[in-house]
Amino acid sequence: MLPAAAQHGATPHWEYEGPNGPTHWGALDPAYHTCVDGAHQSPIDIRHARSGDLPAISFAYRPSALKLIDNGHTIQVNYAPGSFISVAGKKYELLQFHFHHPAEEQVSGTSYPMVAHLVHKSAEGKLAVVAVLLAQGGGGGGAANDFIERLWKHLPAEQGKEITVQGVAVDVSTLLPATRGYFTYDGSLTTPPCTEGVTWYVLKTPVQISQNEIAAFARKYPHNARPIQQLHGRLIQATN
DSSP: OOOTTOOTTOSSOOOSSGGGSGGGHHHHOGGGTHHHHOSSOSOOEEOSOEEEOOOOOEEEOOOEEEEEEEOSSOEEEEOOSOOEEEETTEEEEEEEEEEESSOSOEETTBOOSEEEEEEEEOTTSOEEEEEEEEEEOSSTTOOOOHHHHHHHTTOOSSBSOOEEEEEEEEOGGGGSOSOOOEEEEEEEOSSTTOOEEEEEEEESSOEEEOHHHHHHHHHHOSOOOOOOOOOTTOOOEEEO
8 A cells, every 4th residue: 555645756766576675665764664663564464353243334435537647656546535434433535546466465365466455544644445355357357347447548658647537537436346344454554664553444355357457457567566464463353
């Protein structure tokens, strides 16, 4: 997951491979020390979740004008103000969503081809991320996902410049699965500075996209996923 204001070209430059890759993030800048020192880091392999009567996530998303940026680490869609989730009376506004290939989190060791991270922020500044796992549909590469197709038609040609697609709106609620049970845990940003205190909601039900849609993203970002982090005794909860 990326901070809302992440931009390619920020100093120092970090990457997903090589000398500026994840194992070296903590050494790139003192501000990134949590990437190596933190005990509540993301992503994780979700195992042995404790099931319970957890509150439902209330999604109140509206359509937004389509604004995309290739920030050098992912394709990010910046969302118009006015869309929220509410959980147990806590309200978080949707700021942006972006994609990772492969999915950063795992579920009992199972990996998915991609994931969408929907980044939210409360009035008090607390971050909450809803993760929508993206799986390849069966049979002949799978049917196209209409929501993803709409985005992919407008992938930016260059990095670092937000584009507004005139006359095109998107409604991220159409990306959500019909069943919205979730896993939840306390984690972090998955990119530098790896800030902790982020509440994660990983939806249990994957959404299907096509092989062609996965391949189109992979051509831009063959691998933009942080490795799995240690749990360090954290509690993982799940809806019944």
